[in-house]
Amino acid sequence: MIHDLATTAGAAILLPLFAALVLGLVPSWRVGAIVNAVAATLTFAVVAFLPASIGQTGPLLLVDRLAVHLSLLTAFVAMTASWFSTAYVRVEVSQRRLNKARLRQYHAMFQLFCGALLAVLLSNNLGITWVAIEAATIAAALVIGLPRTAHAVEASWKFFVLCGAGIALALFGTTVLYLAALPALGPGLKAMSWTGLRQAAPTCDGAVLNLAFVFLLLGYGTKAALAPLHAWMPDAHAEGPTPMSAILSGSVLNVALFVILRLRGVMKANHAAIDPAFPLVALGLLSVLLAAFSLWPRRDVKRFFSYSSVEHAGVAAFAFGIGGPAATFAGLLHMTVHTLTKSATFQCVGRAAQMKGGQRFADITGLMSNHRALGLSLAACVIALAGLPPFGLFSSEFLVALAAVRASPWLAAVLLAGLVIAAWVQIARLQSLCLGPATADPGPVPPHAALVPVWLHLALVLALGLAMPGAVFAWFTSIAQATP
C-alpha cells in the first residue's frame, strides 16, 4: 500500500498535507502567505506530471484520465487562488477584517483543503474518498468562520451541519455499496475500490446497489450543491474569505460530481439497478431552474455568483444524467470552463469588494468608469458565465443542449428556459456592476498585475470556446469515452 503513495499521485496528495503541517507551525502571516502560494504552485507542478502516470492502479490510488483532468483543474485553480490570496489577506489585515493570529489557521486549512480534494480525485477507495471529503469539509468550515462576524459564524455553522449530515448519509451509502460488492469480491479493500466495484457491478444485487446509490447521491449531491441540497452554499460564499469562494465554487462541486460520475459507471454496469439518468437529470434541471429564479432578488454580489454556481453544477449534472460520450464530453467541458471562469469572477469580485468596502450590488457600481481593466475583466467573466459567445461556456452549454435535444426535446426546452433566464439576470447585473455612475473607493485600488491570473483563466476559457486545439479535443473525447 505504501508503494501507492511513493508515486507522483501520492506526492500530489502528500505535498499540500505536508505544507498544511508546516503552515500550522509558521507564526508569521506574511511568511505563511508566501509559503502557501509556493506550496500551491509546487503542487500544480507535481500534478502537471500526472499524465505520465495514467494507468497506475493500486489498492489506494487510481490514476485515470478523468482523475488526472480534474486534478489538473483543481490544482491550477488552487494555485491562482493562492496567488490572489497573498494580496487579499494583506488588504484584509490592513482593514482589520481578518485577525493576524487567525491567518495561520487560514493558510494551514487552505492547504489541507487542497490536499483533501486531490485525495478524493486520485483515491481508488471509497473509504479514503469519504475521509478526504470529510477533511475538506472541516477545513472549509474553519475557513468560512474565520472573519468571526456573526454572519460568518452562522454561515460556518450552517455549512458544518448541512454538509455534516450530507457526508454522514454518504458514509451509510458507502457501507451499503460495500455490502453489495461483498458476495462478488469477498471481504477486504478490493470490495471498496472503484476498480473492484466496476468489475463486480454486473453481478451485484441490483436492489442493494439502488439503496447505496440513493444515499451516496444525497450525500455527495449535498457537496455538489445540487438543488434542493444547496442551502449551505450561498451563505458559505457570501461570508467566507474570497479566495475560499474561488476554490469552493469550482473545485468542491467538481469533486462531488466526480464521485457521482464514477458511481454512474457502477450503476450503469448493472442491469437490475435503476438507471442513474433520471435522478441526475431531475436534480440538474431543478438546480438550473431554482438558481435562475433565485438570481434576481440577490443583493449581495458573492451570494449572486454562488447561485450561478448552483446553476452550472446543475447543467453538468444534467449532462451526466443524459449520458453517452457526447453528453459526458459536454458535461466535462462545462465543469472545466465553469471552474476557470467562476474562480476568475470571484477574484475580480474580491478585488472590487475590497476597493469599494462592501460586497452588495449597491456598493459596487460603475467599475468601468474609473477602473477600466477590472471592469472589463469582470464584464468578460459575467458574459462568459451567462453562456454567451465567444467563451467556452457557450460551447459547452450548446453541446449539453444538443445532447438533450437528441435525448428528449422537452428536457432541452426546460433547460434552455432556465439558462436564458439566468443569462438575462446576469447581463442585467453586469450593467449595474460595470456601467453607470461609480461609487467611491474607500479601499486600496488593485494594481493591473493583480489581474494577471484572471486574464490567464479567461484566455483558457476563450481558447476552449473559440478554437479548441486538436490535442485537447482528443483528450476530452478519450475521457468521455472511457467514462461509462
Add this chain to the structure above:
Amino acid sequence: MQHLGYGVLAYDVAHLLGGAALVASFVLLYQRRIPALINTYAAQGIILAAAAAWQGHVQHAAHLYVTAALTLFAKGAIIPVLLHRIVRALDIRRTIETALGVFPSMVLGVVLVALAIEVVLPTTLGAATLAREDLAFALSVVLLGLLMMITRRTAITQVIGFLSMENGLILAAVGVAGMPLVVEISGAFLVLAIFFVFGVFVFRIRERFDSLDVSHLDRVGEAPR
C-alpha cells in the same frame, strides 16, 4: 455467516445490542432536559462500543476491538464530559425547545423505523442475516438522529442529534463483515464529532446570538447589514 439466526448466541447478542442502540435513540427523542440527553448519548456510545467489540469477537476481526475502544473512550467518556462542561459554562440546563412536540416526533420516529426496515430488509435478501438486520437497526438510528437534528432548535441538541446519527453509521460499518478501514473511518468521524462539539464552544454561539437557539440562523440571508 448465512446459518446465523434466532437462538444462535452470536446473532442474539448482536441483535440485542443493535436494538438497545435504537431504544437509546428513542430515549434521546423524548428527553426534555439537556444533562439527561447527554447521559443518554453516553449510554448509546457504550452500547455501540459493546456492539463493535461483539462484532470483533464474532468476525474474529481484531481491528474492531480498536474501534470499540475508541468508541468507549470518546463517546462514553470524553464527548459527554465536554458536553456537560459546555452546558455548565453556558448555563443552558433548561428544558429543550422543540420545533415539534414530543408525541409527534415519537410517532414520526416509529414511522422512520418502519421505513428503515421496509427499505433495508427486502432489498438485502442476498446478504447475511446478521448484516441485514444490523443495517436496518443502523439506518433507524441514522434517521432518528436526522429527525432530532431537524426537530430540535438549540445548537447543542442538534450536535447530539448529529452524534447519535454518527453512532448509527458506525453500527452499520461494524455490522458488515470484514469492512476495511472501519478504524480509520471511525477515527475520522471522531475528529468531525469533536469539531462539532467544539463548534458550539469555539464559535461561542451563545455569546453571539444571546442564546443557543439556531433559529437565529435565519438572519443570514438578504437582510440589510
